[in-house]
Amino acid sequence: MDNKELVGKSAAYLVDNNSILGIGTGSTAEIFIKELGKRVKEEGLQIKAVSTSVRSADLAKSFGIEVLPVDEVDHIDLCIDGVDEFTDDCQGIKGGGGAHLEEKIVATYSDRVVWMAEERKHVDYLGAFSLAVEVIKNGHAQLFKIFEDRGYKPSLRKVDSGEPFITDNGNYVIDLHMEKIDNPQALSEELIKMVGVVEHGLFIDIADDVLIADNDQVYFVSGAEYSRKSV
Ligand code: 5RP
Numbered sequence: 001m002d003n004k005e006l007v008g009k010s011a012a013y014l015v016d017n018n019s020i021l022g023i024g025t026g027s028t029a030e031i032f033i034k035e036l037g038k039r040v041k042e043e044g045l046q047i048k049a050v051s052t053s054v055r056s057a058d059l060a061k062s063f064g065i066e067v068l069p070v071d072e073v074d075h076i077d078l079c080i081d082g083v084d085e086f087t088d089d090c091q092g093i094k095g096g097g098g099a100h101l102e103e104k105i106v107a108t109y110s111d112r113v114v115w116m117a118e119e120r121k122h123v124d125y126l127g128a129f130s131l132a133v134e135v136i137k138n139g140h141a142q143l144f145k146i147f148e149d150r151g152y153k154p155s156l157r158k159v160d161s162g163e164p165f166i167t168d169n170g171n172y173v174i175d176l177h178m179e180k181i182d183n184p185q186a187l188s189e190e191l192i193k194m195v196g197v198v199e200h201g202l203f204i205d206i207a208d209d210v211l212i213a214d215n216d217q218v219y220f221v222s223g224a225e226y227s228r229k230s231v
Pocket of ligand 1: 024025026027028029081082083084093094095096097098099100103
């Protein structure tokens, strides 16, 4: 079993019966949701979910999991999501799948947030992975120029046909290729203040822990052992 599969499947065993769960987006999240679906079928696990994307919601529903809008729950017990890059102190970059706005909303209203990652995503500094910035279509070219002037090396995210990628909320994504972000907190505050920026993929002080898979082992970034069921 490769690391992605191992961490995605293992994370499904962090979920308690009768809980309200935030479900992430991406290829690791898909593995997680499928294993969760297996638990629903085989163990009769009872959960309700709040999804971070249409794609993940559809997958969860296909396993009979009830998916509710974030505004229709009074709390979310646990949010489990993927991540593109993370540091020892659980700061991270997300948005490789362009779902970071919804991912940040669901994480914000969750009592506990756990990211699933392969050890290769564990970094000393954020920024080698491109930083997604979701922007309103109108004015996006002006923002693009500002990012260029600031040396942030922007590119407009496109789909295979060459058309711009459109988020679930109908916006564009500009990726910043910064290589190394010296002060993630300052950049986060700078970006969110810009008119037309809806949300960016810097997740500062949002995750409580990262579940990591490496060499057939699963552990938390804190070094704590994973003591649920081994898969
Ligand atoms: C989507 C995300 C994903 O969680 C992130 O891109 C990780 O994806 P994957 O599990 O496919 O590597 O932030 O917006």
